[in-house]
Amino acid sequence: MDAVTALRRVAFLLERTQAATYRVKAFRTAASAVQDMGDGELADRLAHGSLEAVRGIGPRTAEVIRQAHSGATPEYLDRLEREASRPLAQGGETLLAALRGDCHTHSDWSDGGSPVEEMGRTAAELGHEWTVLTDHSPRLTVANGLSPERLRRQLDVVAELNERWAPFRLLTGIECDILPDGSLDQEPDLLERLDVVVVSVHSKLRMDRAEMTKRLLAAVRRPHADVLGHCTGRLLGGRGRPQSLFDADAVFAACAESGTAVEINCRPERLDPPRDLIRRALAAGALFSIDTDAHAPGQLDWQIYGCARAEECGVPAERVVTTWTADRLLAWTRGEATP
Numbered sequence: 419m420d421a422v423t424a425l426r427r428v429a430f431l432l433e434r435t436q437a438a439t440y441r442v443k444a445f446r447t448a449a450s451a452v453q454d455m456g457d458g459e460l461a462d463r464l465a466h467g468s469l470e471a472v473r474g475i476g477p478r479t480a481e482v483i484r485q486a487h488s489g490a491t492p493e494y495l496d497r498l499e500r501e502a503s504r505p506l507a508q509g510g511e512t513l514l515a516a517l518r519g520d521c522h523t524h525s526d527w528s529d530g531g532s533p534v535e536e537m538g539r540t541a542a543e544l545g546h547e548w549t550v551l552t553d554h555s556p557r558l559t560v561a562n563g564l565s566p567e568r569l570r571r572q573l574d575v576v577a578e579l580n581e582r583w584a585p586f587r588l589l590t591g592i593e594c595d596i597l598p599d600g601s602l603d604q605e606p607d608l609l610e611r612l613d614v615v616v617v618s619v620h621s622k623l624r625m626d627r628a629e630m631t632k633r634l635l636a637a638v639r640r641p642h643a644d645v646l647g648h649c650t651g652r653l654l655g656g657r658g659r660p661q662s663l664f665d666a667d668a669v670f671a672a673c674a675e676s677g678t679a680v681e682i683n684c685r686p687e688r689l690d691p692p693r694d695l696i697r698r699a700l701a702a703g704a705l706f707s708i709d710t711d712a713h714a715p716g717q718l719d720w721q722i723y724g725c726a727r728a729e730e731c732g733v734p735a736e737r738v739v740t741t742w743t744a745d746r747l748l749a750w751t752r753g754e755a756t757p
Contacts, residue, residue, distance in 0.1 A: 444476060569592065666691075681708075683724065708738055
């Protein structure tokens with residue numbers, strides 16, 4: 419294992435277990451610093467003990483670099499690997515094994531922490547056949563949402579990466595804000611070009627129940643809406659945030675009728691929707707999408723959280739769009755085939 423790989427693996431494992439951002443950043447910064455060196459410079463600095471003079475490399479990261487360069491597995495990485503051997507959640511393994519992709523991920527083009535290339539490469543390393551890049555839409559300025567012009571530039575970046583990555587496919591997408599009137603926060607012609615559109619509420623989460631129901635019904639019935647993201651908007655732990663109130667049976671029935679999948683969001687602070695709503699969406703005949711909503715590479719390994727809850731609620735694999743091949747998924751989102 420070379421030093422860059424070791425540092426990236428440490429960062430991945432720290433992200434996977436929700437370690438503090440500054441700790442993760444230290445290892446990703448050190449990996450970039452080593453990558454920018456030539457082999458000769460790295461060897462010279464190791465020989466002369468000047469590794470920590472490099473900006474972005476500290477005592478802990480330097481030790482990982484030295485041990486990896488010597489041919490040994492770094493002790494810190496070895497400890498993290500042993501800890502990672504314990505499951506993140508109980509159950510869900512059967513459904514997890516059936517998954518082929520992830521419909522909801524973010525990069526540093528919006529509020530994610532890593533470049534598109536790193537997110538896609540990590541997804542492929544985890545065994546995904548495909549992953550959808552869904553950075554935020556323009557009005558979510560706090561998350562650096564993509565203007566139409568920036569989204570068009572991102573489409574070119576994804577196309578170039580896919581030329582190199584086959585058979586893995588990075589699909590184009592967006593997490594599009596559902597505006598208060600139920601309209602979607604992006605140009606319709608641009609939404610038409612995307613492979614997958616996740617629609618989510620990020621504002622006015624405490625709307626009146628009737629108004630929120632009307633808002634969600636309008637959104638999931640839009641022709642470009644493919645997945646309803648984290649439908650209740652709840653946040654767990656800390657100060658938390660309560661669920662948005664809406665007529666879940668009506669919304670899930672509309673999802674089933676229009677072919678919009680209900681997301682089972684895997685982020686530990688969301689786990690949205692709660693189990694009772696998963697069961698109601700199942701009874702309504704809706705499809706599901708088990709997604710990480712990952713904002714960093716290590717978070718791409720969080721699908722087990724959603725799989726465990728889906729299995730507990732009796733969701734069959736055939737109703738989960740993230741178990742489908744990319745071709746089947748695209749035929750569905752383009753309206754060329756029914757589930």
